Amino acid sequence: MAYDMDRDFEWFIAHQDELVKRYNGKTLAIREGKVLGAFDNAVAAVNGVDLDMGEYLVQLCIPGADAYTVDIYTPGLVMQ
Numbered sequence: 001m002a003y004d005m006d007r008d009f010e011w012f013i014a015h016q017d018e019l020v021k022r023y024n025g026k027t028l029a030i031r032e033g034k035v036l037g038a039f040d041n042a043v044a045a046v047n048g049v050d051l052d053m054g055e056y057l058v059q060l061c062i063p064g065a066d067a068y069t070v071d072i073y074t075p076g077l078v079m080q
Helices: 005-014 016-023 042-048
Strands: 027-031 034-039 057-060
Touching: 005 016, 005 027, 005 057, 016 034, 027 042, 034 042, 042 057
Parallel strands: none
Antiparallel strands: 027 034, 027 057
């Protein structure tokens, strides 16, 4: 079965209040409704989980809808 990232994101939203109480400001690695780890940033979350775990959600754990949006800036990227 393919990994369902949307399901983990929905799980994050449903449990956001309790997760923020425990992990506020951390970036979480989440798979199948379980927190695999809490990290200082997204790079650490990507590098900090065993690759044998497969795909997982990397999610900033902060209160409110700001947690649902991310801006990615890539220096030197030219869109045509």
